[in-house]
Amino acid sequence: MELSGAEIVVQALKDEGVEYVWGYPGGAVLHIYDALFNQDSVRHILVRHEQAATHAADGYARATGKVGVVLVTSGPGATNAVTGIATAYMDSIPMVILTGQVPTPVIGSDAFQEVDTVGITRPCVKHNFLVKRVEDLAETIKKAFFIASSGRPGPVVVDIPKDVTDPNLRIAYSYPDKVEMRSYNPVEKGHLGQIRKAVDMMLDAERPVIYTGGGVVLGEASAELTELVRLTGFPITETLMGLGAYPSTDPQFIGMLGMHGTYEANMAMHETDVLIAIGARFDDRVTGKIAHFCPNARIVHIDVDPASISKNVRVDVPIVGQVKSVLHDMLRVLREHPRKSGGERIKGWWDRINGWRTLDCLRYEQGPGAIKPQYAVETLYNVTKDDDFYLTSDVGQHQMFAAQFYPFDKPRRWINSGGLGTMGFGLPAAMGVQQAFPDATVACVTGEASIQMCIQELATCKQYNLPLKIVLLNNGYMGMVRQWQEFFYDGRYSHSYVDALPNFKMLAESFGHVGMRIDNPADLEAAYREAFAMKDRLVFMDVIVDPSENVYPMIEAGKGHHEMHLSPHLSSDRELA
């Protein structure tokens, strides 16, 4: 089979089993777009801004576990995609981003729409390639998919100069079944001796905590994790990225940890004697001040990326391997062990945790006045909990309220930008999820500031009939910025008030969608039910919420887990217990 470079790109995507490509055409990728035109096995979704293409592919990848694919042109097409590439990189999301480049003879001449894409993206990709010969195209694309989806996943950029896709230059095509790279051999199995050491430590534990992150979700290890938690009887806390890996409604789940984690999770971290970290990377939003982090604990850390181990926090038993494989082996060692874990040994620990729980740290009061954002999320849960439901979010207070008040019982259902904290992520990410699961209920909880960063995608949703449900928690402020200004800048709300907001209901309607405005707590549930009953329409719910509400508990940057600010609703004498 003789194909042009452009046809090779499309055929390679087919051979890779790619269903969707999110993209935006332009000069340098016109040959590829022409090759896309006469086929229908790879579906191209036309976004309205390249950043949205990357977030949509990212949302698709997070929800399905497959590689998200993006196609953009050179220059501004590539630079617009950078935010989305960095977002995926920080959260280890498998993506392949195909970028057009100016023809090879003019690279380096400051040609029209030329940027050094490989140079610009280098610090925010797992790897990138510049393909200079059409003969290298198929194998490079194969490598890109292999690298993106193996080991610790991540985005891979393939930069393709226009002349490499020349329709008149045809070569024999074959797509490799697999690639071997002498320089890249991700680890699969963990070291059994280390696993045994970890198990011994766990059996001796009196105040154990299992702390898990996005790696469990990415590594498809939910079943193994759930079994480990049940078998040991240990409490489990999850990071923002890890939510849903273990059922949040289960009593052994003690809530999210970290800056806006629960009182019981953070106190347990502070007092634990054996911490079992699984697929988590000890991010500063989780650890707080390192000097105060788990001061009494010996630490086991399971991670596929050796560089994550002992990067921020020194650990005692490192185990490098795929989380699924390591947990599988760990379960076997545990089951065959003559001693049993948990039980009486940790009863006192559970009593202590349950004591912390009685504080009810997420408590809020919904009066007859303004809608509380917590109530808006809790009601969303009550209305959607029986659905096949996915929730994406943007970044800020609404993101934290969603993480705290929407209990996820399955992995890949909670989709948000944790590491980079990219405002504008939620709506396009939801598009990718809905594309992957057309029959599922997909909602995006967002804020009036975040949603405006990619609001143009309402048009994409119309074009492809994506019946998303957008829940805008509208408090008129960049809520998290306002909260920090209230706490740390004496209430000087410098440029955090989002003035001159559009009428979101009318805005949504102008795109051909259904708009709603809800400002009375008594109306909220009925409005949600009405919105979610519209299975084939995008409904944009502008929910006016209390602008003064803050996210609690809160650990200030640079403080320890035991130094939480609690909601003023709660008795202050327990504040620094």
Add this chain to the structure above:
Amino acid sequence: MRHIISVLMENEAGALSRVAGLFSARGYNIESLTVAPTEDPTLSRMTLVTTGDEAIIEQITKQLNKLIDVVKLVDLSEGAHIERELMMIKVRADQAMRDELKRLADIFRGNIIDVTDVSYTIEMTGDGAKLDAFIRVLDPDLIIETVRSGPLGIARGGKRLAI
């Protein structure tokens, strides 16, 4: 502490910038860096000298290993090893100074590799301290130009860094 790390990497365009970019992005020190293809033209060998405490060096080696183009690396400082650096130094060499400069170069086992009416260019190899010492014995006013390669390193004994 000072560490000398040898890295075998794919001889690909951009491989060097991945390493240099890693050091600047993560704020690691880099004192010197040399790179050239090996006898296998698909591989380059890089020698870099860096400083940091144990935790930082551990991160540096892990992060280097994580780069897709890096095939293998070794921290030579962990074992017995040999370091050599090449220097070429151009000095003012008028008639009055010529004999003295030649003697000094001989003492340091340097070779004069270019001669003009007014200058000598001396080639010298050794570890960094020896090259520093040679520079110190010269009158600074005599030095026209120096160029140093940065150290290369290799482990002592039969061990090797290869695939």
